[in-house]
Amino acid sequence: MNIKIKLYAIIEACFIISLFAFIFSCGSQGKDGLNEKEKTSINFIYKADLSSCLSNLDSLIKSESLEEKQNFYLEARLDFKRLEPALGFVDIENYKYLNQPNILKVEEEDLTDIKIKKPSGFQVLEEALFVDNPDTTEVNSIARQTLNRLKLVENTTGLKGYKDYHILWMIRKEITRIALTGITGFDSPVLENSLFESSIAYQRIEDYLIHSEILNRDKQLQKKWSVSINDARSYLKGDFNEFNRYEFIKTVTHSQLGLWNETVEKLDVNFPFKLAFNNDMTSLFSTSTFNDDFFAERNGKNVKDGQILVGKALFDDTRLSSSGRMSCGTCHEAKKAFTDGKKVFAGQKRNTPTLTYAHLQQGFFFDNRSGSLEGQIVSVVNNEKEFHTDLSSMVETVKRIKEYTIAFDTLYDKGVDQHSVRHAIASYVRDLAAFDSRFDRAINTTERELLSEREINGFNLFMGKAKCATCHFAPVFNGTVPPDFTESEMELLGVPQTNDTINAKIDPDPGRYNLYNTPERRHFFKTPTVRNIAVTGPYMHNGVYSSLEEVMDFYNRGGGAGIGIAVQFQTLPDTPLNLSEKEMEDVILFMKSLTDAKYEPSKSLAVQ
Structure with missing residues (x-):
């Protein structure tokens, strides 16, 4: 690893020299027609990074020796990380294509429109190139696809005309991306050069801040940003497995979010709307972090307290089901973090997931068949094993109850109707994200005694060596990918039918396959989220594991592949994690620290 870092350092130095040489070779008014100011603009820097990345990929394709190909990949990869702050903001879809994991991409619009796409981009290229006896033809093919996509980006994107709020959004997005995916190894699966690459991205953050001239109005702010970024880059010089991600987020990321807000205030920058993160958020782990409206249906926004209260009443009302014996709360018990404690509820085929933090995702049910909370409610109402009715009938039931009609007439312009009933229940579910676990409280305060050293180590393992956070993304620790939060991932883990490691057989539930019969989506x-996991067992979609120790053993072995279940498209790495017993215990201790305050078994200090 040290050799790689030294090589990267040499490449970085060479790039800086070549960039300055390129700038000065243009002269004060070169053939390209650019003046001195244009040559130091953020658009010029962005285009120079693109040009360098294209050049290195082209050289990789033309090179015949493996060593040269690998070196040119490393150079192109650093170019890409320099591009990341801007490209990940200005062209999200192409950024995702260029940085996607080496997993088959399946797009299912409907039964007549299913696309199966072989992945390409830098992660795929890294996995193909840094193996024993790489297939040169395959490597060149992946590199060429990546090159062609970057050419498209070069011809269609730029940073001209960006306003101050664009620049600030772009900067914050990269800061949060580094904290939530960059330092986890999410996009450097083989080389694990994530820390150094994050340092490179930070350098570009500073360049964009300086050359956008946004800080020219306040030199003190400029100095603060320079110091903060240097501090971040100093932190990122550590070893991947030993890196203290908890301290980095608590000390660096959160302080930079505070500095970002200070910059907004002092420069009087106004934003036209909100993204997934609230514009004034200062922590990744708080009730003010997320803009809930971003995750809601268009007509499901601007929730009132009264709507939450009436939604709670509906949630627990058995009169809404055809039998008069079932409510939402029958399966989702509040005292159990809105689960039921059963492997599978009677009449169902899958484990009951927690509803806490459920609104902070883009897919619902274990097979992602619903795209909103409101849509999920309709499915429950129609299910013959659940409410066994329909929305129209349920609305008529609500209308016959005087207390409801009075409340709805007060809270909704149209009183009781299908929209208002679904909206009220969904509003209640959206209120089930407390962000007040010991972990949340500790990372947001100076009260270090709230977490033990082993719990902090567990978080660092979760976010690093154990690779949990490459699927369970902080801060919600579910599969909704930050920092855009537009996609909730599905995985094939190879979960067994029974708790068996000798003669294991995969659980027969086909999962997502049932929706479109796409073979590549079977199982x-x-x-799901791991928040409140201490009180939401048993675990997995079929409740096969009754303890977190069993869950950790499954992952440590390499998922299904590690217990003899061979499936073609397993997304979980099929090699053992090689975690020690103590390391697995520490990860479990951390996960237990994610229990919301109301579900904590004791208010005493953390386990030491």
Whole structure:
């Protein structure tokens, strides 16, 4: 690893020299017609990074020796990380294509429109190139696809005309991307050069801040940003497995979010709307972090407290089901973090997931068949094993109850109707994200005694060596990918039918396959949150594991592949994690620290 870092350092120095040489070779008014100011603009820097990346990929394709190909890949990869702050903002879809994991991409619009796409981009290229006896033809093919996509980006994107709020959004997005995926190894699966690459991205953050001239109005702010970024880059010089991600986020990321807000205030920058993160958020782990409206249906926004209260009443009302014996709360018990404690509820085929933090995702049910909370409610109402009715009938039931009609007439312009009933229940579910676990409280305060050293080590393992956070993304620790939060991932883990490691057989539930009969999606299930996991067992979509120790053993072995279940498209790495017993215990201790305050078994200090 040290050799790689030294090589990267040499490449970085060479790039800086070549960039300055390129700038000065243009002269004060070169053939390209650019003046001195244009040559130091953020658009010029962005285009120079693109040009360098294209050049290195082209050289990789033309090179015949493996060593040269690998070196040119490393150079192109650093170019890409320099591009990341801007490209990940200005062209999200092409950024995702260029940085996608080496997993088959399946797009299912409907039964007549299913696309199966072989992945390409830098992660795929890294996995193809840094193996024993790489297939040169395959490597060149992946590199060429990546090159062609970057040419498209070069011809269609730029940073001209960007306003101050664009620049600030772009900067914050990269800061949060580094904290939530960059330092986890999410996009450097083989080389694990994530820390150094994050340092490179930070350098570009500073360049964009300086050359956008946004800080020219306040030199003190400029100095603060320079110091903060240097501090971040100093932190990122550590070893991947030993890196203290908890301290980095608590000390660096959160302080930079505070500095970002200070910059907004002092420069009087106004934003036209909100993204997934609230514009004034200062922590990744708080009730003010997320803009809930971003995750809601268009007509499901601007929730009032009264709507939450009436939604709670509906949630627990058995009169809404045809039998008069079932409510939402029958399966989702509040005292059990809105689960039921059963492997599978009677009449159902899958484990009951927690509803806490459920609204902070883009897919619902284990097979992602619903795209909103409101849509999920309709499915429950129609299910013959659940409410066994329909929305129209349920609305008529609500209308016959005087207390409801009075409340709805007060809270909704149109009183009781299908929209208002669904909206009220969904509003209640959206209120089930407390962000007040010991972990949340500790990372947001100076009260270090709230977490033990082993719990902090567990978080660092979760976010690093154990690779949990490459699927369970912080801060919600579910499968909704930050920092855009537009996609909730599904995975094929190879979950067994029974708790058996000798003669294991995969659970027969086909998962996502049932929706579109796409073979490449057989046994795929949505990644749930691990928040409140201490009180939401048993675990997995079929409740096969009764303890977190069993869950950790499954992952440590390499998922299904590690217990003899061979499936073609397993997304979980099929090699053992090689975690020690103590390391697995520490990860479990961390996960237990994610228990919301109301579900904590004791208010005493953390386990030491």
